[in-house]
Amino acid sequence: MKKRFSIIVPAYNVEKYIEEAIKSVLAQEFEDYELILIDDCSTDNTKNILEKYKSKTTKIYSTTKNTGTAAGPRNVGLKHARGEYIIFLDGDDKLYNSKVLGKINKLISEEKYDVVYLGYQDIGNADKMRVSNNANSTKEARIICDITFSVSSRCWNREFIEKNNMRFKESMYYEDELFCMKANILVEKTTYGDFPIFKYRRNRKGSVMSTPTIKKCSDWYRMLAELVDLISITPQEYRKYLLSFIKNESDTIPLKIKAIIKSLFENTGTPVFPKREYEYDDYMEEIFNKK
Helix, strand or coil: CCEEEEEEEEECCCCCCHHHHHHHHHCCCCCCEEEEEEECCCCCCHHHHHHCCCCCCEEEEECCCCCCCCHHHHHHHHHHCCEEEEEECCCCCEECCCCHHHHHHHHHCCCCCCEEEEEEEEECCCCEEECCCCCCCCHHHHHHHCCCCCHHHEEEEHHHHHHCCCCCCCCCCCHHHHHHHHHHHHCCCEEEEEEEEEEEECCCCCCCCCCCCHHHHHHHHHHHHHHHHHHHHCCHHHHHHHHHHHHHHHHHHHHHHHHHHHHHHCCCCCCCCCCCCCCCCCHHHHHHHCC
């Protein structure tokens, strides 16, 4: 039976947090949803905890092998999702409160949006709140410099995802950035809600994102190559904004790689990089105004 929301939760070795994530969904006052839990070949007690919650509205799936990021289990979740809208929630995060789904449902109402831009609370980092507004949620603004590339900070129309054959790039870091930027380019109808949808545990010890690896360095450049390939599907009037983002992003990558390598040698966690605050590069006007 079709549901309003499909909530997809990938889980890998999060036995300390996964029940809190699940309970934040089950506590929702708005009940027209299905919960899809995907174990990504955990080696701790995560899978056994997931099995405790199996029901008619809570489905449990597993990946065939650990993919190293949330891409694989999210793709499994998308394969089985039947909701009108998709919400992604990582296994070590939780929905903001029990009213979130109701607020999103009221915001969407009878409209049919491709993507609904929302926000999150960054716990463990001075409890910063990042929310969407009219200025940062235009198509132009999201391509120039998205306020966040967290797929969990949005509500996704499943039909939009399927129509554009959108899946997460597996076996590569920064898959959220590619997924979100492709959506920013292709969306036709969007709206925003100036409220948080989830609470995010930034750089949790032992998480994939907090663990420095050489692969993270090489994947920065793989991600850039994928972004360049998106130019071919970008409407002409928005290409200069995408190129501006690519230029700004490429300028910062050497500094990020240096920081990751330093953390490897010093045996510390991957540093938390400053929030992107890119502006449109006027040099693009010179390029695009040439005959």
